[in-house]
Amino acid sequence: MQIITSTDVVTKLLAQRLALGLLSMFVVSVVIFVAVNSLPGSFAAAVLGQSATPEAVAAFNQKLGLDQPLVSRYLTWLSATVTGDFGTSFTNRPVSTMVMPRLWNSLKLAISAALIAVPLAITLGAICVRFVNRLPDRILSATTLSTISLPEFFIAYLLILVLAAKLQLLPSLSTIRGSMGFADQAIRMILPVLTLVFVTLAHMMRATRAALLNVMAQPYIEMARLKGEPETRIILRHALPNAIGSIASVVALNLAYLIAGVVVVEAVFVYPGIGDTMVSAVSNRDIPVVQACALIFSAAYILLNLVADIIAIASNPRLMHAR
Amino acid sequence: MSSVSTTAPNGARPVRRTWRLPITPLIGFGIVITYVSCALFAPWLAPYGEYQVVSDVPFGPWNSQNLLGTDQLGRDFLSRLIYGARNSMGIAFATTVVAFLIGGFIGIAAAAIRGWFDQVICRFVDSVMSIPDLVFTLMLLAIFGSSVWNLVLIIAALDSTRVFRISRAAALNVATLEFVEAAEARGEGVFWKVRHEILPNIMPILISEFGMRFCFVFLTIAALSFLGVGLQPPTAEWGSMVRDNAALINSGDITPLIPAGAIALLTIGVNFVADWLLGKSSGAQDV
Amino acid sequence: MSDMNEKKYWAMELSKGRISRREFLGRTLALGAATAMSGMIPSLAFAEEPKKGGFFRIGMSDPSQQDTSDPATWPASFAQSVFSGSMCNNLTEISPDGSIVGDLAESFEPADNAKKWIFKIRQGVTFHNGKSLTVEDIIQSYQYHMTADSTSGARTLLQQVDTITADGPNTIVFNLKAGSADFPFLTADYHLAIMESKDGGGINWEQMVGTGAFVMENFEPGVSAKMKRNPNYHKNNKPYFDEVEFIGIADWTARLNALVTDEVDAIIDVDLRNTSLIERNSGLKLSRVPALRHWTFDMDTSVEPFNDPNVRLALKYAMDRDEIVKKVFLGEAARGNDTPVANIVPFFKDPTPQHGYDIEKAKEYLKKAGLETVTANLSCADTAFPGAMEAAALYKEQAAKAGIVINIVREAEDGYWDNVWLKKPFNASDWYGRPTCDWVFSVGYAADAAWNNTHWKNERFNELLVEARAETDQAKRAEQYAEMQQIVHDDGGVITVAFANWTYAMSSKVSTAEIGGALPCDNLRMAERWWFTS
Secondary structure, eight states: OOGGGGHHHHHHHHHHHHHHHHHHHHHHHHHHHHHHHHSSSOHHHHHHGGGOOHHHHHHHHHHTTTTSOHHHHHHHHHHHHHTTOOOBOTTSSBHHHHHHHHHHHHHHHHHHHHHHHHHHHHHHHHHHHHTTTSHHHHHHHHHHHHHHHSOHHHHHHHHIIIIIIISOOSOSOOOOOTTSOHHHHHHHHHHHHHHHHHHHHHHHHHHHHHHHHHHHTSHHHHHHHHTTOOHHHIIIIIIHHHHHHHHHHHHHHHHHHHHHSOHHHHHHHTOOOHHHHHHHHHHHTOHHHHHHHHHHHHHHHHHHHHHHHHHHHHHOGGGGGOO | OHHHHHSOOSSSSOOOOOOOOOHHHHHHHHHHHHHHHHHHTHHHHOSSOSSOBOOSSTTOOOOSSSTTOBOTTSBBHHHHHHHHHHHHHHHHHHHHHHHHHHHHHHHHHHHHHOHHHHHHHHHHHHHHHTSOHHHHHHHHHHHHOOOHHHHHHHHHHHHHHHHHHHHHHHHHHHHTSHHHHHHHHTTOOHHHHIIIIIHHHHHHHHHHHHHHHHHHHHHHHHHHHHTTOSSOTTSOOHHHHHHHTGGGGGGTOOTTHHHHHHHHHHHHHHHHHHHHHHHHHHOGGGO | OOHHHHHHHHHHHHHHHHHHHHHHHHHHHHTTOOOOOOSSSHHHHOOOOOOOOOEEEEEESOOOTTOOSOTTOOOSHHHIIIIIIIIOOOSEEEOTTSOEEESSEEEEEEETTTTEEEEEEOTTOBOTTSOBOOHHHHHHHHHHHHSTTOOOTTTTGGGGEEEEEEOSTTEEEEEESSOOTTHHHHTTSGGGOOOOBOTTSSBOGGGOOOSSSEEEEEEETTTEEEEEEOTTOSSTTOOOOSEEEEEEOOSHHHHHHHHHTTSOSEEESOOGGGHHHHHHOTTEEEEEEEEEEEEEEEEOTTSTTTTSHHHHHHHHHTOOHHHHHHHTSTTOEEEOOSOSOOTTSTTOOOOSSOOOOOHHHHHHHHHHTTOSOEEEEEEEOTTTSTTHHHHHHHHHHHHHTTTEEEEEEEOOSTTHHHHTTTTSSEEEEEEOOOSSHHHHHHHHTSTTOTTOTTOOOOHHHHHHHHHHHHOOOHHHHHHHHHHHHHHHHHHOSEEEEEEEEEEEEEETTEEOSSOOOSSHHHHTTHHHHOEEOO
16 A cells, blocks of 8 residues: 555645535535525424413514624534534523533444444345356345335334244334443344345345456456456455555445435334434424534535545545645 | 437437337336326226225225225225326326426526536525435425425425426536537527437436336325335325235235236336336437 | 402312312213212222332323423423423412312412412422522512523413412412413412522522422433432422432434333323224223313405304305314314313303304305305314325315315414414414413403404403403303304314323323323323322
8 A cells, every 4th residue: 555655635625625625515505595484484483382472472573683694693603513513402401411412322223233234235135246247246236225115114114024023033113321331222122123134135235246346357357367366356456455545435325325224213212313403403404403414414425435535545545646 | 209319419420310119118118008008097997986986895805896995995996996097197197297307407507508507506406405305305395285286396306306306407418519509600599509409419318217217206106105205195095005004914925016016017118118218218228 | 359259269170170070070970081070079989099119200291302390391291291291389289180289388368359369388298409488489489580681481371460469478469460360270280389589589490409299310402301209398208209300302203112111101192093003902002181282274365255253154054074083183183162161161051052063054154244155265284283285185075065165375384373374364373272261262262362363353252251261250250251162163263173081001000090181191180190000
C-alpha cells in the first residue's frame, strides 16, 4: 500500500469531503425546516388533542415562539446548533435527552445487524462468484432476490409467527427499556436484528457478486488463472481486495438505512429507535426534535459514505490520483 | 436495441451479440407477461368486483365460491389480488417512469454540461439523499396529501435522486471517452452528443436499473401502505392486503402470504430480465 | 331554593344516574354480553371478589414521545390513563354507570342555584412523597389551568369559574359566573388532576407525584410507564395489582401479537377486523363497552343547500346506518339517530321518529324544499374517523337512490382537523363525546361554541341550553334536555352515523367489574379497577 506517500492527497480529499458534507447538512436543515413548517397543524393542536381550543393553541404557540417569523426562528435555531446545542424540545425536555438514548438504541440494532449481515453477504457473494452460473449461485441469487422483494414488515410478521407465536422461543415485543438487564435486552433484539439481516443481506450480497464479477473480467485475473492458481484463491487474494471499494459503498448505504430507515421494523417490533422518534416528532410537529434527527441522519449518511470512499481509495491507490 | 451493440461500447471488449435466450430471462419474461395480462384484463379475469362485498363473514375460509376466501370486509380475496396487480403495478410503473424521466434527464444533462450546473445539482441531490426516504416521504405526503398522484410524484421525485446518480455516473463514463471528446472537438452540440453518443451507450444500464427501481418503488408503496399513508382503501393493493390480513398469520392461515408472494415473484421476474439485459451489455455474464 | 332542596336534588341526580345505568345494562343484557346483574349496586352485580397481587401489563395504542406529565396536555389515552387515571385523582370521578361520585372530595353540594359549589375534601390523603393533601394543592391545581397565559386544554372549560376559595382546611368553594348544575362532572375532566402545589404558586407536575393508586417508577415517553402500588391509597382495598406497566404499542398487529404471545395481559383499541380472531382464541376474551364517542357527517347549516331544514332531513333519511354499521364497523358500533348524546349520558332520551333509511321520506323532504335533486360535496379522509371513507362511499350509493348526489372529496389526511373540519360545508367528524348533555351541547352545538361544526344557530335550543344549565328541578331538566335532543334531531346539521364501542382484549385471567365508557380505559381507571383471577 502506498497511502503513506500520499497522505497529503488523502487529507486534502478528506477536508474537501467534510466541507461538502457540512454544506449538505446545511441544505438538509433548510429543507427539513421548511418542510416541517409547511405541515398543517401545530404542536399545540397535537398535544392538546380533543381539548385544543383556539385560546389554548394560541397561548401555546406564543409560549413556544411560533408567532415569530420563520426566518428568525431558523436563524435562532441555527446559531444555537452550530455551538453544539440542539436546544429544547417543544415538550420542554432537552432535545438531547430525547434523541440520544434512541440513537444509541438504533446504533445497537444497526451494529448487531451489520456484524452479521456484512461478513455473511461478502462470504455468500464470493461463493456465488466461485460457482458463478452454477447451482449454488443460482440458489443463492434466487433466494436473496425473494428476500429483497418481500416487504420488510412481512418478513417481520413471519419471524414473529414462527419464532414467537408458534415455537415460543423469542419474545414478540422488542420494547427495550432502561430498566431491563443486558441479557433481556439482547434477547428482545434478536427478532428485529434477524429481520434487518434478511432485509439488507440480499442487496449487499448482490453488490458483492457484481463487483467481484466485474473484477474477475480484468486481464490480470486471466493472468492468475493462466499461472494455475486455484479459483478460490484468485477470488480471495486478487479479486476481493480490488472489489472492496465498490462493496464498501453499498455497505455504507445499507448501514445508513439501518440507522435511519428502519421505521417499519421499529413499528412492528415496537423497538424504541430513532426512526420512531423522528416520526413521532413529525406527527406532533416537535420541530427542534425533527431538526436534530434530520441532522443526525444526514451526518451519519455523509460520514458512512466518507468512510466508504476512504476504504475505496485505500484499496485502490490509483483512485488517489484520479481527477 | 440493436444500435447498442453496433456502437462501440466502453472500449474494453466488444459485446458478444447473442439473441439466444437463456432460461432465467425466459422465466422472467413469462412472469412479467402473466402479470401484465392480469393487470390489463382484471375485470374479465376476476370473479367479483374490486370493492364488491360478497360475504357477511370477515376472513371467510377458502371455498368454491371464494377460491382464496374473503378479506376483513368480506370481499373476494382472489378478485382483489387480480385488481391489485393493476393498481400496484400501474402505480409502481408510473412512478418509476416519472423518476427516470426526471432523474435520467437531469443526470445526463449534468454529465454532458458539467461545470457549476453539475456541481449545484450534485450537492442538492446528495443532501436530499441523506434524508431517510421513508421519513421524508411521510412528511411530503403530509404536506401535499396522499392522493394517488401525489404519491406517484413524491416517490418519483425522491427516487429520481438515485436515478440521477446512476445515469450521471454512466453518462460521465461515456462522455469522457475519446470518441465523444472527438465529437465535441468537431463542434457537435450538447444535444447531439447526448442523442448520438451518450444515450445509446448507457441505455442497457438504465433499463436494468429500471427493473431494480421498479421493485424498490413497489416495496416503498407497500411500506407506506403499512404506515397508513400509501394507497388508500378501498383500492386493492398488495402491500395493504398483506397488512390488513396480517393478523391471520397468527392463527396459521397463509392467505396473507399470497400477495406478498405475488410481490416477490414479480420482483424475481423483473430482476431476471434486468440481469440478463445488464449482462448482455457489460459482458459480465460471459465470465 | 333552600339547601335542603338542593341536597335532595343531588340524591335524585344520583338515582337518575342509576336508572340510566340500568337502561344501559338492559341493553348489554339484550346483547348477551353482560353476566349476572341482580342489583343496582355495582359490588353486588358481580359475584367475584377481586383478588390482590400480580404485575399487570397493558398494551396501549397511542404512545407518543411527546407525552409529558404536564396536565395542560395529555392528548391521548396513554398519557390520560397513566397520569390522570393511575398517578392522580380528581375531586370527582365518573363511575362506570355514568353518574358522578366523589374522589378526593368526600362530598359536594351546590348553593345559590348552583352558582356556588362546595366540595368537602377527604381527610388523611397523602401524596406519593408522603406530603398530606391540602386545599392549597387543589386550588393551585385548578389555577394552573386558569392563568391568562395558560396553555392548558382545560382553560376554556374553566372560564365559567369566577373564583376558587378555601373555606377552612377541608372545604373548597367554587364560585361560578353562572349556575351550572353539572359542575361536578367538569371537575372529573382528566386535565383537572390534583398535583402537589409549589411554594409561591403553581404545581409540581415535573415530579410525577400524585395521590393516585400507583406510584410512578419509570417513565419512558412513547415507550412505557411502569408503576407500583400506592400502599396508602385512600380507596378501600384498591388497587388490586402490585405493579402495572403501560406499554406503548402503536401498531395494531404488534399489539395483538403481544397479547397472543403473553407479552401483555390486555390491549386496548382492538382492530375491528380482529374481533373474530380473538373470540376464536380460548385463552383470550373481548370486552365491548358502549362509548360516548360518535362519528358524524356535519352539514354547515348556514350555507346552501344545507340552510334548508328539509334538505337536511332528506340527507338524514338517505343514509342506511344499519348497512354502514354492519359493513364498515363490522357490527362493532351502534347506529346513530342524529343526536350527539350517547345513551349512557344522564338525561338521554332517544328522539322520535328514528332516522332510518327511507328513500320515500327523503324524496318527500326534497320536494318540500322545492328540489328534484340535490348535490352535496362531502369532505372526508381516513383520519376523520376509522372507516370514514368507506362509510362515505356507502352513503353515496344509498343517497343516490333518493336522487341525492354525494360527491366524496378526499381531503389530505394530515391537517384534516385544521383545514377541513369547521371549514368545509359538509365534513366528517369524530367526537369523543362528553359525559353530560350540557357539556356535549356547549362544546359543539351552542350558537357560540368553538366547535360548532354545523354552524347551527337555533334560538329555542340556545335558550333551553342556558335555562337547563342552571335548572335544579330534576323533572324539568329532563324535559328540557329531551326537547333539546329532539330539536337537534329534527333541525340540526348533524348526521350521526354511529356510536363507537371501546374494545378491549385481555387474557382470560384478567377480571373486570362493569367497565365505564365515558372515557377510554374504563374511564381511565382500569389499573385500579381490574384484577387477576388467579
